[in-house]
Amino acid sequence: MIGIVYATRHGSTAKIAKVINAYIGDCRLMNLKEIDHLVLAQCDTIVLGMPVYNGKLDRDMVDYINHNQAFLIGKNYSIYITALFFSEFMHYVTEEFNYDILKNVKVIAGLGGAIYYPDLSIGEKARLSLLNSVTRIVPKEHNATIYENFNDEEIRIFAQKIKRIDDAAQ
Numbered sequence: 001m002i003g004i005v006y007a008t009r010h011g012s013t014a015k016i017a018k019v020i021n022a023y024i025g026d027c028r029l030m031n032l033k034e035i036d037h038l039v040l041a042q043c044d045t046i047v048l049g050m051p052v053y054n055g056k057l058d059r060d061m062v063d064y065i066n067h068n069q070a071f072l073i074g075k076n077y078s079i080y081i082t083a084l085f086f087s088e089f090m091h092y093v094t095e096e097f098n099y100d101i102l103k104n105v106k107v108i109a110g111l112g113g114a115i116y117y118p119d120l121s122i123g124e125k126a127r128l129s130l131l132n133s134v135t136r137i138v139p140k141e142h143n144a145t146i147y148e149n150f151n152d153e154e155i156r157i158f159a160q161k162i163k164r165i166d167d168a169a170q
């Protein structure tokens, strides 16, 4: 069985989890905030999805992975990163996880991200505007609206790899 655990503030990491499940079928999807430990313990394959905010991976997910290292190493676990600068995903990951976690991970991928601007808090809007002035993270024409920059092909390949890993575990 495949479990997909995701952390999300505005829904795009959850959206990617749903797309992965659409490719594979029959995965158990869980928000990290409502994790079902009994169900997860029955999964041979675990996918952990997390967004990047202000150059850092989601703190709750990083803490969950670091505190449950032994449990995860007993499973086939993979990681996907939701971020607009998704090509930087290895940089975010190596900053947070130790060698044992990185050595045992099956697949790591950066799968793109999205900005649902109307849903952002005032603080997030201010930080995004600062980030935009330095990096142009969101193209000008998408300012103050919805901007989806999911890497559809990478999502499909990631799902395919996860399915193969889980099939091999049966």
Ligand SMILES: Cc1cc2nc3c(=O)[nH]c(=O)nc-3n(C[C@H](O)[C@H](O)[C@H](O)COP(=O)(O)O)c2cc1C
Residues within 6 Å of the ligand: 007, 008, 009, 010, 011, 012, 013, 014, 051, 052, 053, 054, 055, 056, 082, 083, 084, 085, 086, 112, 113, 114, 115, 116, 120, 124, 125, 127, 128, 131
């Ligand atoms: C305030 C703010 C800061 C962000 N910082 C980064 C960043 O440093 N690097 C990056 O690649 N994406 C950054 N993003 C984009 C998020 O990673 C992207 O919106 C992601 O899809 C959010 O996932 P979620 O909807 O699951 O919370 C930022 C977005 C916001 C709103």
